[in-house]
Amino acid sequence: MNLLLHICCAPCSVYCIESLRGEGIDPTGFWYNPNIHPYQEYKMRRDTLLDYAPTISLPLYVREEYGLRPFVKAVAGDIAHRCRYCYAVRMEETARFAADHGFTHIGTTLLVSPYQDHEGIRRAGEAAAARHGVTFLYRDFSVGFREGQEKARALGLYRQKYCGCVFSEEERYEKQIRRDLDRFDPERLLFQESCRETGGKNIGQGGAR
Numbered sequence: 001m002n003l004l005l006h007i008c009c010a011p012c013s014v015y016c017i018e019s020l021r022g023e024g025i026d027p028t029g030f031w032y033n034p035n036i037h038p039y040q041e042y043k044m045r046r047d048t049l050l051d052y053a054p055t056i057s058l059p060l061y062v063r064e065e066y067g068l069r070p071f072v073k074a075v076a077g078d079i080a081h082r083c084r085y086c087y088a089v090r091m092e093e094t095a096r097f098a099a100d101h102g103f104t105h106i107g108t109t110l111l112v113s114p115y116q117d118h119e120g121i122r123r124a125g126e127a128a129a130a131r132h133g134v135t136f137l138y139r140d141f142s143v144g145f146r147e148g149q150e151k152a153r154a155l156g157l158y159r160q161k162y163c164g165c166v167f168s169e170e171e172r173y174e175k176q177i178r179r180d181l182d183r184f185d186p187e188r189l190l191f192q193e194s195c196r197e198t199g200g201k202n203i204g205q206g207g208a209r
């Protein structure tokens, strides 16, 4: 088996690669994640993987694409179901690249997360693989999610706080966003206090930033 493993980030790859190697499979990594925003976050995850791969002797291909605008345009009409598109786009490119470079199988580190839709990923992976004449390798890596995350922490790898897209970042901070709405209610005294702190200058709607 010649496996091209789509890698969503270095921490998620830790357990997946160990587990595959334990089965006697030596994967080649493939970075393609136009769903990660904003740019500094995208760069941080990509560069963390670039630093990590040589430390475990992992061959790695990088398909560079920061895809904020196409992604947002594609999912704007149905934000609730955006993950379908996100899986399909990444699996399609992984399968296409695999076929073009002599790989027989594709897989993805997305399957380490118990928070991802495994059936949705499997469907997207199998459909893309079939279109390009390769095979999708399903593994439920989520059994090693905690172990992988702990190892990533011990290795000092950058560990992100949200899945990837701007919408997942908003969901991650949903409670804080609601608290801020209350905190910066223009009717509250905080507005006056902020004005006092800035010498009476209005610093914006709600009184603070």
Ligand code: SF4
Residues within 6 Å of the ligand: 035, 036, 082, 083, 084, 086, 087, 163, 164, 165, 167, 168
């Ligand atoms: S939540 Fe994650 S999987 Fe879903 S669309 Fe956003 S980045 Fe992709």
